[in-house]
Amino acid sequence: MKKDCEIVDLFLYEYIRSKQRKEARKCSSSSMEEEEAQLDLLMAFMKEKEKNNQVEEHHNFWPHMVKKLIYLHAAMCEPLRLFPPVAFGQRQAIHTNTLPSGHCVNPSSMIIYSMYTIGRSKEIWGENCLEFKQERWTSSKGEITHVPSYKFITFNAGPRSCLEKEMSFNEMKMVASAVLRNYHIQLVKGHRASPTLSIGISMKQGLKVKITKRSI
Numbered sequence: 001m002k003k004d005c006e007i008v009d010l011f012l013y014e015y016i017r018s019k020q021r022k023e024a025r026k027c028s029s030s031s032m033e034e035e036e037a038q039l040d041l042l043m044a045f046m047k048e049k050e051k052n053n054q055v056e057e058h059h060n061f062w063p064h065m066v067k068k069l070i071y072l073h074a075a076m077c078e079p080l081r082l083f084p085p086v087a088f089g090q091r092q093a094i095h096t097n098t099l100p101s102g103h104c105v106n107p108s109s110m111i112i113y114s115m116y117t118i119g120r121s122k123e124i125w126g127e128n129c130l131e132f133k134q135e136r137w138t139s140s141k142g143e144i145t146h147v148p149s150y151k152f153i154t155f156n157a158g159p160r161s162c163l164e165k166e167m168s169f170n171e172m173k174m175v176a177s178a179v180l181r182n183y184h185i186q187l188v189k190g191h192r193a194s195p196t197l198s199i200g201i202s203m204k205q206g207l208k209v210k211i212t213k214r215s216i
Contacts, residue, residue: 066173070144074137076172077152081125082132084154087116087201115153116201124151186210 090112093105105111122129125136139145149157155165162168179185188208195201 066170066177069173069177070138070142071134072173072176073144073169074134076169076176077137077147078132078134080154081119081136081152082130083195083201084115084119085201086199087114088199089113089115089153089156118153182214184212184214186212 090110093107093109093111095107097105099105118124120129137145137147149155149161155162155168186209188210191208193207194204196204
């Protein structure tokens with residue numbers, strides 16, 4: 001557990017510094033050079049710490065490594081489309097406005113929209129909208145296909161998009177990679193997972209699986 005926490009800490013440090021590095025590009029060249037030097041120093045420190053703690057290489061998942069897990073990324077987007085963590089969202093108008101559909105919204109009007117329904121709409125996702133197809137998220141070149149946030153609205157859209165969307169995906173990939181590498185997970189025969197009828201979607205009786213340790 002201690003080593004696992006250290007790996008997560010190292011990942012978070014690098015992720016935060018990479019964000020700061022992007023912001024530094026907006027500053028002067030001198031600030032950029034200073035930021036680059038700090039980042040190089042931090043990376044050297046983390047690699048040395050990793051070496052001293054004898055963390056196994058295959059347990060360490062850096063951000064640039066998890067970004068290459070295209071198929072895993074697609075396999076995570078598809079269930080989030082079908083079963084968004086939050087089923088409904090709401091917005092309230094401050095002033096009179098007209099929606100793109102032509103509907104007029106009066107001040108103080110409350111609009112409730114279903115992210116669960118949007119993810120299963122034929123008009124948006126096609127005739128096979130109810131099928132689990134992770135291929136929706138990959139191109140013929142094996143790259144991640146960009147889907148507009150107003151279509152894949154699980155992480156909200158526009159200026160209200162989740163700021164930690166990218167980090168959430170990276171964390172999920174890290175956990176999934178570590179678990180799947182060390183364990184074989186098989187769904188219990190006859191178990192049917194069904195969602196709860198509430199604003200926050202979860203499984204009624206959880207997900208029953210059989211876990212066995214892999215022999216590597």
